[in-house]
Amino acid sequence: xxxxxxxxxLIIITKILFLLKGSRDETRYIILSVSVVVCVFIFSRPxxxxxxFGACACGQCVSDIAHDTWFQKRYDPYAQPLLTKKNCxxxxxxxxxxxxxxxxxxxxxxxxxxxxxIFPNEEDYSDAGPGRCRTCAxxxxxxxLKGSHYGALIDAHDLVIRINKGPTEGFEQDVGSKTSHRIxxxxxxxxxxxxxxxxxxxxxxVDLQWLISVFTTKHIDRTxxxxxxxxxxxxxxxxxxxxxxxxxxxxxxxxKHGRYPSTGFITLIFAxxxxxxxxxxxxxxxxxGNWHHYFEQxxxxxxxxxxxxxxxxxxALKLHEKKRIHxxxxx
Numbered sequence: 001x002x003x004x005x006x007x008x009x010l011i012i013i014t015k016i017l018f019l020l021k022g023s024r025d026e027t028r029y030i031i032l033s034v035s036v037v038v039c040v041f042i043f044s045r046p047x048x049x050x051x052x053f054g055a056c057a058c059g060q061c062v063s064d065i066a067h068d069t070w071f072q073k074r075y076d077p078y079a080q081p082l083l084t085k086k087n088c089x090x091x092x093x094x095x096x097x098x099x100x101x102x103x104x105x106x107x108x109x110x111x112x113x114x115x116x117x118i119f120p121n122e123e124d125y126s127d128a129g130p131g132r133c134r135t136c137a138x139x140x141x142x143x144x145l146k147g148s149h150y151g152a153l154i155d156a157h158d159l160v161i162r163i164n165k166g167p168t169e170g171f172e173q174d175v176g177s178k179t180s181h182r183i184x185x186x187x188x189x190x191x192x193x194x195x196x197x198x199x200x201x202x203x204x205x206v207d208l209q210w211l212i213s214v215f216t217t218k219h220i221d222r223t224x225x226x227x228x229x230x231x232x233x234x235x236x237x238x239x240x241x242x243x244x245x246x247x248x249x250x251x252x253x254x255x256k257h258g259r260y261p262s263t264g265f266i267t268l269i270f271a272x273x274x275x276x277x278x279x280x281x282x283x284x285x286x287x288x289g290n291w292h293h294y295f296e297q298x299x300x301x302x303x304x305x306x307x308x309x310x311x312x313x314x315x316a317l318k319l320h321e322k323k324r325i326h327x328x329x330x331x
Contacts, residue, residue: 056276058089075250083240085116098243102204125274136275140282141166144330145294151176191232257311265312
């Protein structure tokens with residue numbers, strides 16, 4: 001596909017040279033140079049590459065939004081999932097939306113400045129294009145994983161994204177053993193190995209303070225409940241979801257169902273933005289309609305709490321129906 005890209009540029013340049021035949025050498029050189037720069041700029045645009053060569057190198061690409069009105073209304077290809085030093089300044093509207101989740105008097109700007117003096121400040125996963133085929137497994141914690149034997153299938157993906165405290169040890173046959181990313185917030189934090197990306201969902205400013213504390217002073221041991229003041233994790237692999245990305249999910253995807261989206265649903269939409277093909281495991285109830293975790297014994301018959309669980313699952317089913325994800329139900 002990259003060969004086609006350069007062939008297109010070569011054809012355009014050849015046509016320009018033909019049109020300039022007979023012009024002065026200096027004029028031809030200037031116009032040719034400008035033409036090359038313009039061609040490279042135009043063809044480097046993701047939208048142009050998607051039009052000419054496809055959204056990715058996979059057979060089916062998540063970000064191919066053509067001819068799908070339902071998906072177009074929800075998926076914003078320009079949404080920025082990760083907080084960086086470049087995009088960390090929040091508008092007043094976004095800041096107050098975020099604060100409504102958990103009011104705080106902490107100076108956010110001061111905290112954000114401190115963050116990027118400690119953690120990586122990179123625009124990860126900005127390499128999307130016709131040459132990439134990144135496969136991802138999003139692994140939820142549903143009891144429908146028990147006895148599924150999905151372990152090897154999950155581990156075969158390029159990235160394996162796990163959620164909160166979902167363990168692998170003792171459950172490898174059903175959930176696999178590979179973890180490239182673990183999505184957490186302070187109240188769900190667990191230790192992770194040195195190869196795993198810690199991806200924080202900041203529901204409040206104190207969550208950012210907690211993250212700083214975990215790798216420095218270790219003094220924060222409570223948010224609205226007791227939390228771990230320290231966990232094992234690789235500081236160089238820390239990522240933070242952008243508050244604006246959470247708002248985008250709540251408004252575009254959840255359409256304001258529930259108070260805020262669940263960690264699992266946030267993880268699913270995150271995967272849609274950093275991956276080219278997404279497989280989803282461990283979402284929804286088990287075959288008997290019970291909502292519980294594969295590593296716990298207790299069961300209940302409804303999905304309670306602040307999240308619109310049933311609505312979230314209906315969106316996952318719709319994405320599966322439209323071949324945007326492959327949803328594995330475990331039975």
